[in-house]
Amino acid sequence: MTLKAYNSTLKSAVVLVSGGLDSTTVLAYALSRGYSCHALTFDYGQRHRVELRAARRVCRALGAVSHRVVKVDLRPIGGSALTADIDVPKGRSAKRMARDIPVTYVPARNTIFLSYALALAEVIKAQDIFIGVNAVDYSGYPDCRPQFIKAFERVAKLGTKAGVDGAGLKIHTPLIELSKAQIVRLGAKLGVDFSLTHSCYDPIESRACGRCDSCLLRRRGFEEASIADPTRYAS
């Protein structure tokens, strides 16, 4: 059997892949569960375009059957340090990160991303979407919580032909209850090469800054998991 013929026997899934540690672990997880994975990455004018290169590397290395990069123009909407001209905060405590919605929050981001995933699922007739949302480290983000995901599943059921016909659509969130250390351990168990991934919000010449929320969470995750962090940090 050819690889293509073998892939066609598998159940298709749409997997949101940013190129970060979390979404890469999710892709590895979906593949380990036997899904034929169609990766979807968003180019949303984020400052850290190095993330897009990481997404391409990861999809190729792990074996996604397709990889689409969709341009999502959030600049006319504004309101985030990741898309507008606002400074990325550095050196915030874990407590502040968990409590406050940071300026790096992109309004309705997961709603927008899941909408595109839903469109792709409808086109390729997939009934499964995987997304690396996490309610532990990102408890300040309302669109990372299980009840939001449930509500979106209902939108997917009522707003698509497949949903109305009864096939339904499941949104898988394998990381939602995990700490960063647990995510690192899961990724390591699944054989993820973390050196391919990128998490930093504000990289300096392709190197992670080491001090933004995302870098701080990543560093602490590896530390707590007692797994070596292959990331080259600028500080």
Add this chain to the structure above:
Amino acid sequence: MTLKAYNSTLKSAVVLVSGGLDSTTVLAYALSRGYSCHALTFDYGQRHRVELRAARRVCRALGAVSHRVVKVDLRPIGGSALTADIDVPKGRSAKRMARDIPVTYVPARNTIFLSYALALAEVIKAQDIFIGVNAVDYSGYPDCRPQFIKAFERVAKLGTKAGVDGAGLKIHTPLIELSKAQIVRLGAKLGVDFSLTHSCYDPIESRACGRCDSCLLRRRGFEEASIADPTRYAS
């Protein structure tokens, strides 16, 4: 009081404006209800770019306080005659239009559009979104039904900071139960200049084709409303 100062006393709303007859009537309706209207138009690689020009004309003429055009790149997703290289069907009967999901259906389109509207509402702190969906003429589109809109309102409530804080968000669908003739009558009552609007899926040198689903519905709507149709049709 300056116009700007007056506008700031009004309640803000996000209004989805395509430049067509329906969304223009919705904009006129929202303005008549005293909302300060922030218009949002999507440039989704549709073939009928003349629609975007109509949206600009309409927003200016009716008095939207702002107008944003967001590029939504649906081409990597595919699956629609409006964004891919598929022929737009012509001369379909009303019965077939109502029954079948046509090739002009853009997968998950209203979910995607409402997600952006939600993002903008969050940024400008609006608690109201207006959208011209219609469950009568577009009964084949699952994402035009009231239960879909209700489900999306729940996503809006659970997926945004404003929603979680209790402010909530209402999605207004003033046309959802109206026939095209009733929409034409409502627009006329609100003083809409229909010659500014554009509905055709497949215009020929800026003129409406007269035979696609959208033209056929529009023509019949004016006829049934006994209101003169200012559209210049190619056939």
